[in-house]
Amino acid sequence: MADDLPIVLALLLVTVAGTATVLTRDPVRQVFALAGLGLALALLFAVLQAPDVALSQLAVGTALTPLMVLLSVRKVRRKARSERREEHE
């Protein structure tokens, strides 16, 4: 059982982060939960002895996914803002 402790811990982390990702409704805040999920998954992959998968999860989850999501959020917000301004005019 003690040998499985790292795995249990990593599973706990993944569960927490995954649940938080779903429950965080604001996309900007969700990015952080998603990044946390990425890190937790990478740790889980590492303790499951899958360094190759952990590496690709780190490569994708640390910078690439947050960058894409944040750029989308930025575009979406700008659009919403300009729509609001149009309405005010």
Next chain:
Amino acid sequence: MTAAQLLPVLVAGPLLGAAVLVATGRWLPRYVADVFGAVVAGAASALALGVLVATAHRPAAVEWVGGWRPRHGTGVGIVLVGDGIGLGLAAVVSVLVVTVLVYSWRFFDDPPPHQAGAFPALILAFQAAMCGFTLTGDLFNAFVFFELMGVVAYALTGYRVDEARAVQGALTFGFLNSLGGYSLLLGVGLLYAHTGELGLAQLGAHLDAAPDGSGTLVKAAFVLVATGFLVKAAAVPFHFWLPDAHTVAPTPVCMLLSGAMVQLGVYGVARLYWTVFAGSGALPEAAVHRALLALGVLTAVTGALLCWLQRHVKRLLAFSTIAHTGLFLVTLAVLTPEAVAGTALYVLGHAGIKAALFACAGILVDRFGNVDEQELHGRGVRLRPVGVLFTVGGLALAGLPPFGTGLGKALSEEAAGGWLTVLFVAVSAATGGAVLRVAGGVFFGLGSPPAEEDRPHAAGRHRAGGEEQHEDAETTGADEPEETRERVTRAPDTMVVAAAALLAAGLAVGCVPPLWSAVSRAADSFTDHSGYAMAVLYSTGQHLTHSPAPHWSPAGVTLGLLSTVLAACGAWAALRTVPSGVRPRWSLPLRRLHSGHVGDYVACVVAGLTLLAALVW
């Protein structure tokens, strides 16, 4: 080099073509890119047909990619299996892709900057995905091509990005299909854990050898994997993406989605059942029969009702595809070689006819910028050739002999038998009748035009927010942006020729007896669970006793004529009444279900998973 060795080329060739198109897209003029795409697709279809003919009377062509042939029935590689049904579907897909590329020569004035070849490149990647999916004998590999098909199809569906509805439909499509893909992958995980294998033949062999007692695991795996395929096949309640995607996708893409991709979902379920689960005691035949039959009937009825209620012509055709998918599933539920042969011929005929109908609808879009049945009333009179093609397509869809759809319907009725005959006749009549109604109203000006005030307020419809929210809202076909460079004044020859050729192909399916016997042989080996495993793992062919070749039976012809007459009468009756713009109250819950809301659709898919599980258990 043997014929089998060429199987991977059916996937690699189009992919290479796509890469070349993207690499040179900056410098290529539009038409060169289009011609190149058509040539590559044409070469692939020639290859598929060639291998199909070369291996027609021999056991299936089996190719272990990378030369990883198994020893003593175990291996590490991926296998491609070019048996009659799989390779035949690959050939159909490839030929359809060529037609679509020819059809779309006049399309899209707005290629992405410096990417003249983007559209043909995406189509070629789509072709590669579909061919890979039909040929592969490995479950995870099937998932890969499932996802490739999806990714390319979302992009193609959303191709006209300046259209509000296009991007929304593509996004719905993306969400639901991805969810289906993950369900599929979970199922693959369960199967791998249980058997330690990924190849279909190995999985089947393992389940035969060591059936798990209660069957819980096997059933769950079947449900999860089949859900993935059924999402692709647009079976109710997994179908919600299909009408939305077809309403908004460019017409050539609709032709591919409805003509081939949806049927590949049905193919996936059938392939999965016969190669993996058919021999294992854990998944009783009765359970699979029950599940497919229930979903099939539900799908057919829902599709037919909603098809009849539509006024957006492409959406109408989309629901008719759903209705026919339901019929395919009902037939497959019989789980006999005859049923598979009937379904295969039905799918073949349907591919030609449905693609031709979409092609005609596309001409309407280009001519009038509108595919709304009521708005276009009588305006298509001058497009007489198109009108004739559309009418013939409607008759064929209703099951008129000697079209391939008629033959497929007749054989399916024979296989399914009993009260299901009523279902086949009714659904064919409803879908064919809806098409004939459109044909009569739009192309021949029959019946009375809708009252003026019922015309939709075209201006207000396209901006969300400003529009009043009617509970009874429906999707109209007004304000459809043309897909050609400029609004065409007459139907372009390439388009009409493509539509006519597709109809002719649909007709040929019902008139060429050698094809029937070939399909019958293919169906025999398709349903041969142990034969597949022997051919794949030990390269030994077994001699099968072939079931007699299918043919037109008097009963089939009569029922085909009956449903055609019913369709014509229904269309005539509908045209005689003045369209009131109000649709029957009983249809409200059904229509409200199609709310365009991703959340609703996801909830339905999850509930559908549970439904399927309940049916299988």
Next chain:
Amino acid sequence: MNGWLAAACALLLVGFLPTLLAMCTGSVRRRVLAQNLATVLAALALLLLSQGWARSSYTDMALVLAVLGPVGTLIYERLLGEELRADRPSRRVTRTMTVLSVAPVPVVVVPVCVAATPGRTTLKLLFIAGLLVAGSALCTRALTTPPGGDGSHG
């Protein structure tokens, strides 16, 4: 289960889990700071784990994380600059966060270096430690400098 793995578990439980919770709750500022700390702690946990399993090739994971972690933080800083600038933490928070993210690095890396067979692995470990210290310290500072400190938008 050896000492290294026990240490990794302790780090995950006492260090990473609270940081993860901080990442998933609260203001954007808090989340960014927590994210920065989380990458450092995860990288250290990976180092401990690879030592615990005696797999030197696993250190590549920590290497990639040490390289990309600060990049991620800088992306947040760049794209959420407005929100972050409106809500700068106090100097005390800055100092605490810097200490929290820098201090564990030598605590973990030095013993691992001592235990590992000297050679290329040691160099790699030191390199990772350098990246972690520089990256996290700098990111913490960038995230917490008062508005006058950067001149974006003049």
Next chain:
Amino acid sequence: MSILPYLVAGWLFLAGCYGLATSRNLIHAVGSLAVCQASTYVLLLAVGYRRGGTAPVFSDIRPGSRPVVDPVVQALTLTDVVVGATLTALLLALVVQVSKRHGTVDPDELRELRG
């Protein structure tokens, strides 16, 4: 313990579906879909794990010196991670266009394609 990892995979799938179905923001929905996908990673790798095993990467250990975990599921998961990242990109691109054309990314306010 013997089914805990599988349960976590199942939980992630259900949670992701819940998030998708109740989402009020399409970007959030894309994130929820990523959670669904995470469940497939967890399931696959959990299936391939072997107690006491190590990764079958023989750069720093001798082949045969230690038991190894199943590499096949790792290769599958690797493919899956790539699929997930690209899918996220494509869906986000579509969300960006939805926001441009509809002025909103709230699925409740997208009132087209009904009936």
Next chain:
Amino acid sequence: MSLRVRMVVLAVGLLGLAAMLVAAFRKLPGFGGSWHPYGQRAVETALGRHTSNVIASINFDQRAFDTMGEQAILFGAVLGTVVILRTTRDERRVEPEPARVPAPLRRYALAVLPVTLLTGLYVVAHGQVSPGGGFQGGVVAATALHLLYIAVDYRALQRVRSVPLFTLADAAGEAGYPLLGLGVLMTGASFLENVLPYGTLGTLSSGGTVPVLNAAIGLEVAAAVVVLLAQFLDQAIVIESEDGEQGAGSVGDGDGRRGEGGAA
């Protein structure tokens, strides 16, 4: 569907699904078991081919066909994103504004850029020997380039990032797989058969065609990620709609746009 109905449908679905999954999981072989027949075969096969990273051997040799599909997914998704995020008729491109990034940040990012790039290349190069490979390294290398946007501004990134060139590299990497496969086929062997000498276990040139395919995928992934991010960055920074979606610099910092009125 009203929200209430949707929640009921969803609850039924989730409960049923949960019940089915739990029932199935209970029948799975227990976690951590030692029975992995396919895995064992894969390990033996990889060692037979002198590839020390068995995962790389599966990805690029034993199940190389999967990876060809995976690569096509990436390629298709990037092409799809290019198509979907193209500049439409009602949009225009504006010059991005220069951004002023704090000096220490800029120095750090510029110093880390080559380190990140080298790390990426290192991870690609060692793919068939130690953990890593074309995909992981390709993403890291592509991320490195975007430090220019973080450290300096979008204009700096635009100067070194020629989208046509990277599109070409993307297509070349994508073509590498089918080309190699077809080339091998011409020699009479099977598609994608590993025909090169296997080399010595544990060296960079071991594994026959594995390093070649690994490099092809590294090239494709790096180029594809750059092209992909270019679409998103363009959308967020330089593309705006004609009907006055301006708000220069209102979100984030620098990189706002120099609309007609607000030329800096």
